[in-house]
Amino acid sequence: MRGMFGQLSEGQEPHALMIACSDSRVVPNLITDTRPGELFVERNPGNIAPVFSTKLMGAASASIEYAVGVLQVPNIIVCGHSDCGVMKGILSPKTVKKLPAVRHWLEFGPSPEEVAEIEDPVERLEMLTELNVLMQVENLKTHPSVAAKWKKGRIGLFGWVFDIETGAVRAWDEKKGKFLPWPPEPGEKRTKGK
Template identity: 35%
Template sequence: MRDLEKFIAGFSRFQENYCREDGLFQQLRESQHPSTLLIGCCDSRVDPALLTGSDPGELFVVRNIANIVPTCTPDAPPGVSSAIEFAVCSLQVERVIVLGHSRCGGIRALMDDVVVDAETDFVSRWMRFAARAKAQVRRELAHKTPQQQRRACEMANILCSLDNLLSYPWLRRRVEAQQLSLHGWYFDLEEGALLAYSPRQQAFLPLVCPLDRTVHIGHRG
């Protein structure tokens, strides 16, 4: 019950901040005009609006286990694909960010071949959409530790999702017309840092570096 009370109190603060007559929702109640589609993971530690300091109306967010974008096929899962279509074709967002993160439970399940329930096995069935990233890591980094392989797969999965976005013809057309940009971001939970994929360097490079946790001890007189 304490959690529910906390959530209700949180909504009351939200209402006070955003729903007054001069609040943000007076502008947003008729329509939304987000500039960015962010495809992120369901992980409770990785809230896109909190991480980016975004107000309501700034991000159109799609979240699923392991921030996966399936390839555009007639039998692609419609939940993710329809959200991408709506953001790109109807809202005409200016950019798409695929946001992955370290310690991803979905990637761990993929790499460790975890089956949650043999009867349903929803997680494993979903994670098959990231099989290409797993195969690449197994092939190229077979000599690395399981932890290193999982981290590499988290990053490879972001790149696979970016590639899969280009399989949607209406999205690809907007990218080619330079009306839409694609970005791959990686949130390092351990370091509290944000990395972005650089196609030129073919590597994830710091956008926001880790905090300096060095303890400075002053000289005693």
């Protein structure tokens, strides 16, 4: 890979910022079939993009600001995944009782009440995972660097869910109002992101 890294040694121009979970089974470059230099990655438990706040500026917000403001990434993908421990933690607060940092971090995710009426536990987890992705995509728009470009249509915001078992990706389709298999079938019309 020396040649490739030689070319990359003087700079980077990634196609996207990907916000993915820290989960060891979620590997952004594998999911997107990309090589070094193509993807700027922010990984944290639960693929969170916290609401912008001048009081609470953490690593995730710095990643967003740098990727959008300096690297000028044209796309941001928030990628959730199946069997996410963070989503499970939201559904079972008891499991994170003794984990104060995790408990605090979960506050950036959706409330378990939003899916309380879903009886099937598998469906409940899946719905919470999807809701979380959409919530984080919305949160991106609270970041001044993103908002400025979003209003002018200069940045694409995408919500994905990666299924660990099959390797399949579902992407949010704004017009149809649901997650659909990604990439689309050849010739299939899709709205672009959110």
